[in-house]
Amino acid sequence: MNAIEITKPGEISVVEREMPQMGENDVLLKLKYVGFCGSDRSTFLGKNPLVQYPRIPGHEISAVIEKVGENVPATFEEGQNVTVVPYTNCGQCNSCKQKRFNACLHNQTLGVQRDGAMTEFIVVPWEKVLADAELSEIQLALVEPITVGFHAVDNGKVSDLDTVLVFGCGMIGSGAIIRASLRGATVIAVDIDDVKLEVAKKLGADYVINSGIQNLHQELKKITRENGPTVVIEAAGNPETYRAAIEEVAFAGRVVCIGYAATDVSFATKLWVQKELVITGSRNANSSDFEAVIKYLKNNQPDENIFVSKTVSPNDAPGAMRDWSEAPGEIMKILVQF
Numbered sequence: 001m002n003a004i005e006i007t008k009p010g011e012i013s014v015v016e017r018e019m020p021q022m023g024e025n026d027v028l029l030k031l032k033y034v035g036f037c038g039s040d041r042s043t044f045l046g047k048n049p050l051v052q053y054p055r056i057p058g059h060e061i062s063a064v065i066e067k068v069g070e071n072v073p074a075t076f077e078e079g080q081n082v083t084v085v086p087y088t089n090c091g092q093c094n095s096c097k098q099k100r101f102n103a104c105l106h107n108q109t110l111g112v113q114r115d116g117a118m119t120e121f122i123v124v125p126w127e128k129v130l131a132d133a134e135l136s137e138i139q140l141a142l143v144e145p146i147t148v149g150f151h152a153v154d155n156g157k158v159s160d161l162d163t164v165l166v167f168g169c170g171m172i173g174s175g176a177i178i179r180a181s182l183r184g185a186t187v188i189a190v191d192i193d194d195v196k197l198e199v200a201k202k203l204g205a206d207y208v209i210n211s212g213i214q215n216l217h218q219e220l221k222k223i224t225r226e227n228g229p230t231v232v233i234e235a236a237g238n239p240e241t242y243r244a245a246i247e248e249v250a251f252a253g254r255v256v257c258i259g260y261a262a263t264d265v266s267f268a269t270k271l272w273v274q275k276e277l278v279i280t281g282s283r284n285a286n287s288s289d290f291e292a293v294i295k296y297l298k299n300n301q302p303d304e305n306i307f308v309s310k311t312v313s314p315n316d317a318p319g320a321m322r323d324w325s326e327a328p329g330e331i332m333k334i335l336v337q338f
């Protein structure tokens with residue numbers, strides 16, 4: 001079968017791989033659509049410290065069940081459309097003991113610490129498979145990338161009384177904007193790309209700020225009547241936005257960090273103390289976030305074209321990755337159709 005492989009930093013091609021073997025608790029899936037994640041782009045660029053090469057990327061999955069193992073519950077049948085929870089959890093680390101499986105010490109995400117789904121077939125344990133008859137094949141591929149922002153909003157304990165600032169309006173930030181808006185908060189989206197800010201408005205942002213040309217501090221003062229946003233979600237992974245998060249957040253506010261900054265960031269720690277800030281990380285997502293995204297897609301039926309920038313064949317996927325790595329610009333999501 002064909003697979004897309006990142007052989008080493010800067011090298012990606014279509015390769016031949018053997019069909020995977022399945023056990024009695026596994027499901028064999030035939031892939032329909034797989035999205036490229038920002039982490040796959042980092043792998044291609046050689047900037048993903050969790051990856052060893054060669055690596056098959058991909059963990060944003062839409063697939064159909066081809067075959068079920070003997071011990072798989074009867075609710076799973078051949079021909080069902082599914083998505084996959086692409087993380088593992090050990091069950092024994094401190095995070096797992098607190099049922100925070102998303103932050104497992106030994107987590108292995110498909111396409112990151114182990115080979116992923118950019119291939120014709122994959123085998124996964126049935127516990128990781130989410131079957132859904134209502135979502136479209138494209139919607140199924142969008143579930144996982146949207147969950148990450150949903151989880152950040154959950155970690156930020158966002159309510160209708162909050163004013164939530166989201167830094168970075170790519171796929172992750174978009175998920176955060178959607179869920180903060182679903183929870184009734186006032187949402188301020190910040191980016192340096194006007195196209196992404198237009199998308200943010202469509203997804204529920206009440207205010208948008210282009211921090212490349214507008215004065216962020218002055219705009220926030222106006223919108224929040226000098227208080228600052230009560231919650232800031234950092235989904236840009238940029239030292240400047242990390243510092244701005246601490247500086248702009250309201251006194252007694254919360255800061256949720258999802259973005260991976262490539263370099264260390266220094267802060268004025270007195271602001272943490274003075275403002276009595278809660279600063280929390282947010283990683284991957286858990287099953288309630290998957291449930292919430294599936295519910296959102298069903299109830300709201302957002303236009304798929306908002307998220308999907310382009311769909312390519314497996315043969316065109318290497319070229320699409322090269323183009324994206326050179327010019328991230330306005331790309332929200334590239335889907336590979338198998």
Ligand SMILES: [Zn+2]
Pocket residue numbers: 037038039059145
């Ligand atoms: Zn991802």
Ligand SMILES: [Zn+2]
Pocket residue numbers: 089090091092093094095096103104105106107
């Ligand atoms: Zn664990």
